[in-house]
Amino acid sequence: MRKRLPGWLADAALILYFVFSLFPVAWMAILSLKPANQLFSTYFSFTPTLDAYRTVLGGSEGIPFVRFFGNSLVVSVGAVALSLVVGLPAAYASARWRFKGSEHLMFTLLSFRFAPELTVIIPLFVLYQKLGLFDTYTGMVWVLQLVTLPLVVWIMRSYFADLSPELEQAALLDGYSRTQAFFKVALPLVKPGIAAVSLLAFIFAWNNFVFPLILTSHEAQTVTVGALSFLGGDRPKYHLTAAAALVSVVPPLLLALTIQRYLVRGLSFGAVKS
Amino acid sequence: MTGLELRELRKTYRSRGRPAVEAVRGLDLALDSGELLGLLGPSGCGKSTTLRMIAGLEAVTGGDILIGGASVTGRPARRRNIGVAFENYALYPPLTVAENLAFGLKARGRSARGEVRRKVAGIAERVGLTDVLDARPAGLSSGQKQRVSLARALIRAPDVLLLDEPLSHLDAAQRDTTRRELKRIQREMGHTTILVTHDQEEALSLADRIAVMRDGAIEQLGTPYEIYDHPATAFVADFVGEPAINLLPAVADADGRARLSAGVRIPLPVPVPAGRPVLVGIRPEDLALTGADGVPARVVAHEPLLESGIATLALDGVERHLVVLTGPEVRLAHDERVRVAAGLTHVFDAETGDSLR
């Protein structure tokens, strides 16, 4: 028998860790509920108010935060959807068939993830200006493929590789075409993987900062950049930034909670060969 | 050499929050000196637990283990003088075969170096390992590994030898030769031996007596012939024999026959009260295709295996098919009509499975 910690000690340790890890979040929440005059006080004074939220969501500072929020949703969902449409067949093909140069191709795709975004941002900016993609949804969805596509292809590839090819072979002999075998057999079996990778890709797309910072100005700007605009002007309005940041956490959080069931299964399913 | 006795041996596993599991429930068994007893049963019947308790690898919940008349129940494994050959060989990979064999002797630290060398050479000669004494386990065939495992168990002249599924990892060819060697060596050296196995063929061919275990208790104890010819329960009948015995549900008739269906009746070997539900057991080799008399049947399939054949027959109104061993020359076609007659027949209570003989 292994010796285990006594129950109360384990509980105490957990509480300590809980407090430690949630402290920054709590600080943010408190900050967002403070009135403007208590922001810079050196002793702790706190009169909760929803003023900051009203200001941020009402757009009264001249910053259309609700629109940024909508932009983020459109751009992130669009980026994930495009990555799935393009990436799932790519992942499947790369898991099932080896051809000359296929490994190089996969590596090149992955290398998009190690290259710092800053190295490509200036040429992209010039290109986008010339192509008329600057500050458009299309442009953002496209550029975010650098972030989401490698993720989708690499993660989904391992899911497909773990599926026995004999399942699709059985479908071929049942009388289905290769395309039908993919849609009817392979795809339903990697649903947990699709859920996991969609969430991850969504979070990465949602949180991306550099691309919207340089490649959008007003029309297609997203929350990450938008939240910071409250810091501009004569004095930084930290409570507004905090409120905006907290509001912008909501969609990924909701998404994670709704697909949690798949996620737990999904994250282990792909890794462990049954 | 000395005998081995188990008295009321019990093992119960208790774990918090779960009902206690009785793995072995009151086993009584006595082995004569030099006897090879087969402990036969399906997985989970308690045979391996029993072996581990005898070896001292598992604590005893209740009862007593005696070797040569003296209780060893309280003694740790290393003070019982029992040799064990394990299913997975349990050899030390970095040591050569000779070192593996010497290891057990040195661990006891009572043999002089020359003595060890002499004993290793002696046992290696006996089990046919002389040529591979300097090899390491990884380089050996599975049959050789099992012989090293056996030699290591034998080298310290144990009072009792325990064999835990010794042939299960060998391929067919090695299994045949190793099985014969094992039997011959056991006969020559005369160790009191328990062989644990789930393979009825192995138990029949090796053992002097067989104890068939089920759910932690002995279902039947007897010589291979007794077990094969007079199974005490339907379970034993079903577990021993290949192809398996036919067990057909029936009802006893007033005229001393069993009614398998409206039209099919078979004479019973013993009187059974009319109306009693029974299981009629007939081994495939005790059924014969006859010309005139016998029960009419339809051939479902016939498999000519050249040394013999296996016919699967359907009887009128009987759900289960009848498996019959045929001669090597017989060829039967699908749907052919034949007649079949039974020789030695067994009858079991349909509820308890006990033989009604």
Next chain:
Amino acid sequence: MSIALRDVRKSYGRTTALDGLDLDVREGEFFCLLGPSGAGKTTTLKTVAGLERPDAGTVEIDGRDMRDVEPYDRGVAMCFESYALYPHRSVYDNLVSPLRSPRHRLPAAEARDRVGAVAELLGIGGLLDRMPGQLSNGQRQRVALGRVLVRPARAFLLDEPLSHLDAKLRQQMRAELKAIGAVRRTTTLYVTHDSVEALALGDRIGVIRAGRIVQTGTREDIWYRPYDTEVARAFGRPRINLLPGAVTGSGTFRSPDGALELPLPLRVAAGTEVLVGVRPRDVSLTGEGHRLTGTVYVTEVLGRSVEVTVRIGAQHLSLVASRAEAAGLRPDDPVRPAVRPEHLLVFEADRAGVPGRRIGTSP
């Protein structure tokens, strides 16, 4: 339909799976491909099905080259050793899958009847609502077989369909498989490593080894005229005795220590190193034949009969005796087993890695 493979080669990286394989399966026959694991059995099946593309050679079905024909257009149904059941669909949906495909589509009601009939035949009628994950291996194997039988096929390709069943169920399913009308009428290529299955089921048997067919023939061809010692060893329980020795000047066989001498059924050049094969059931303690002198090594109960291993000089000869014949035999008792020369098979001696070929007229 008939299936023909001509000089088919296939390798995966450095491992050669098929090394010039030739195979002819005739219209309507049940052909068993027997070989150890890794011999290329599954690759052969998948090549016929069109799931693997041969590196060289041709696959013909009914005389037509299948080079560019997709699996779903070959008209074959295959049962995979891994079952390949769709884990996300119920047993019913697995079984009905071929009947919903564009090529074999049936109206829903007809499909339901068809599935019901096949499920009944295989004794899985009560499992239709279960998911594959809830089934035992034996049940899965029967569902996999059902998916093959449910639809019209011109040939069945079955990959070890009984290998995961316990002995009793395997025996039962073997008989049932033989009795199924569709199987009796349809060309079937059946892959197994179990020689009993091959003998029981095959109209003809092909023995495959290292990606090549070693011998093709009826069960009698293979039993009485095995191509080499390894084919001889593969069939029969207890296994065939193979006794090493050489041919003497007078044309008899003699073991190296001279303790065992036998007349041979055919003429072999003096001095040839040979292995003489005789099946244990062809040696008897009481019958007619050439008598040998030896001692009992061990006796083993086989049920109603007894296997007696006799030591003759340095060699062991095993034989099957009745209980009466073996009664009272103890180790080291002298015995005189009899062998009939017409039961002897003569092989060239095995060389490193190459089993000795049978000497005599080829089948």
